[in-house]
Amino acid sequence: MASPPCSVEDLKPPAGGSLAVLEGGSLSIPDNPVVAFIRGDGVGPEVVESAIRVVDAAVKKAYGGSRRIVWWELLAGREALDKCGELLPKATLEGIARARLALKGPLETPVGTGYRSLNVAIRQALDLYANIRPVRYYGQPAPHKYADRVDMVIFRENTEDVYSGIEWPHDSPEAAKVREFLLKEFGIRIRSDSGIGVKPISEFATKRLMARALEWAIRNGNTVVTIMHKGNIMKYTEGAFMRWAYELALERFRDYVVTEREVAEEYGGSRPEGKILVNDRIADNMLQQIITRPWDYQVIVAPNLNGDYISDAASALVGGIGMAAGMNMGDGIAVAEPVHGTAPKYAGKDLINPTAEILSASLLVGEFMGWREVKTLIESAVRRAVEERKVTQDLARHLPGVEPLRTSEYTEVLIGFIEESEPDSSM
16 A cells, blocks of 8 residues: 655645546446545554454345455554644645545644644535534443434534634734724624634535435435524524524425424424425524433534533443444535544553544445445444444443453454344345
8 A cells, every 4th residue: 555645745645546527416326436634643543443344244244245445545643643743734635626535534723722623624614514423322322311212413514613723812802803803893892811713604515415314314214304593592593593494495405394383383283204304403402302301302403502412411321431323424525534633542452442534434435435235334333233242442341241352353243243244135
């Protein structure tokens, strides 16, 4: 395997693979697609290696030799800094843009200081505007009474809101200018020791996110799409997010949807058969609703910060983010990554649970690439591993008498289950 490139001039997709092509708004996936991957920091290299091995086994099982993935390594994070002298080489962004398909391990983001989040930088540079986070129960130990009733997916807007990075330290000249402007032009006084951030939410970004969420719901047979917002307080950002999401649903998906108000006023309180119910919930209420009534929620659409909060909260219902998949999607491009961070204290110890990375990879291959048989095989293997209590230490510690598996051992277990599975007649 060639060394990962540091410069755009050295970019060369691996031999034997073909690049996915965007044609007329649709992504054409060859039988030998090049999929870029970034090992990441901390436990990233271990979980990415595990994910690649499991995906390769599932592709082989599903399609024999008729399809295969050709993996292309790119650099970001500490390894990129060591080898290329920068945390996020332009070659990496260009490589992902060319491949259109990528799997990423977690990248380190210092809290409160240091460089800006590389995860956010990649999403914004490639316009990966939809962060998709399914939350499902596979039988793992979980603290919630209704864990087995949790099956939802969060569509989180990725490019705007407070995550857009428009902010200044309290003692900066920029913050002083903003305070001066607000006081002079609008009579708004802000304390001199206040840091200042800007929260943009646009009609354009809101509507394209809502469109992706409704397309998912239609494709996967979901019957409820909920808009999560704090529009009662932030009326012209999150309140507008809610209004624009409803507008998109009624403008472009009228034949598929019915609103909660329409159900109450026109259908006697019952959702008509064959229609997707579109409703909305205030953010703080939503966070308690998914605990008390998780069965009421299937697809949740949220601005960036709310989407981050509810993704982790929902994952906690089914045992935590160790099994929480994620994918960042744009138009004809996607980067899959787990919800969890780098977990440096476990790095290199062969202890970490790689399931989140594995399920992220299956999301990329099964949902975005359309190789749904691969996703089915991987999810079935994970479910069987949990049922047979063949799990890593994070789950084993909640199961009396269960000896935990190492990361590498757990990976072998999943591959074995995939290889043993009966072929699906639809494959």
